Amino acid sequence: MAVESSQGVALEALESQAAAMRKVFTEAGFELVAPAILQPADVFLDVVGEALRGRTYVFTDPDGTELCLRPDLTVPTARAYLARYPKADVRARYCYDGPTFRFQRGGGDTAHPREFRQVGVEAFGHTDREKMEAEIVALAIAAVEAAGLKSWRLRFGDLGLFQALLGALEMPERWRARLKRNFWRRHAFRAELERLGKGFGDGDFEVPGELLDALDPADPEAAEEKVAAHLESRGIPLIGTRSLSEITARLLDQAADRRAPPLTAQAVKTIEDYVAIKAPPKAAGARIDDLMSERGVDIGPALESYRRRLELFREAGIDLSVAEFSAEFGRNLEYYTGFVFELEVASLGAGSHIAGGGRYDNLLAAVGAPHEVPSVGLAIHTERLHLAVEEGL
16 A cells, blocks of 8 residues: 555655656755754744745744744755855755645645645855856756656746846835835735835824934934833833834834935836736846836846846756746745746646745855855745646646
8 A cells, every 4th residue: 555645645656756856956966965854943934034934833842942843945955054064155056855844724735735845956155146047947847847747837036136126216225125025925015115105194103203203313322212211101111022222223214214205206106117027038128128228227237137047048948938027026935035936837726836946145144154145946846746747737
């Protein structure tokens, strides 16, 4: 009798397809590693983002240490790299194959199980970013085809283009940070953009306008004294996770927002028009170029990176006739910083990609490296892949 996984998939079949994919990766020079399943919860909860944070299994061990079952393998692989190379000064290419865990309401199903197998690769320290990104996408395609998948679609985005656009538009740095932070949540992003475009009134703040008017960003010490006096006068104790300094910093941002002119209508429209772009890769690049030229916005280096990546895709044999660029596509893991992609099978429906990945240059520094490290990777959801292959897709 065949042994089955928790979702009823034959383990022998999953192992067979995983072995085929591991072979693709190891033959491409990726070292097989096995990061720990138990991970420090604070590391994950700080970097994975809101969407995955609420689906991570977190618990406290008898020593009082907060741990989690890994919800993905990128962060554990990054930590394994740093354990080997604490200075983060060595190029490395790792592949992995193991279980991951994410909460699914109602227990999940075959395409969305609570425990699933993830096979993938991570490349650290490679400075030719577009070349490595093309290699990663080509590896993802080679791996799923080696496992038996016959057809797929490539969907990708470029957070580097979006960040370049924000950098080229006139706005306070805190507004750029806010738009970047909300980019992952479509409705929150659009609400924030609308708020910045209309300006701020008294109803937009959690404290009286008179207090905000009294706070001087150039004198944070005096501002902190005024915030402390305000809290004391209303009998509000400092209980919770935020210190007086953190509360004051937040209110100083609000004071600056209150005094700042709104984002111009043209800037708002340019951002709206950019995120609405969805087209085949070459056509999308032309539309972005036309939009920026029309609005007088210079994001030349980011566009050149986009064009070079497409050329490297072609050289790697990636079929761009089944690819689509979506400007608002950013995946749901907030550690990504640049190019992002997914391989999709239409019959599995939205949110059921077979493989996905992208660039995450800030992640290693966030988990302990002494500096940022160019990093890019991919992960394949093996249960979904098996389902698609079994259906002859």
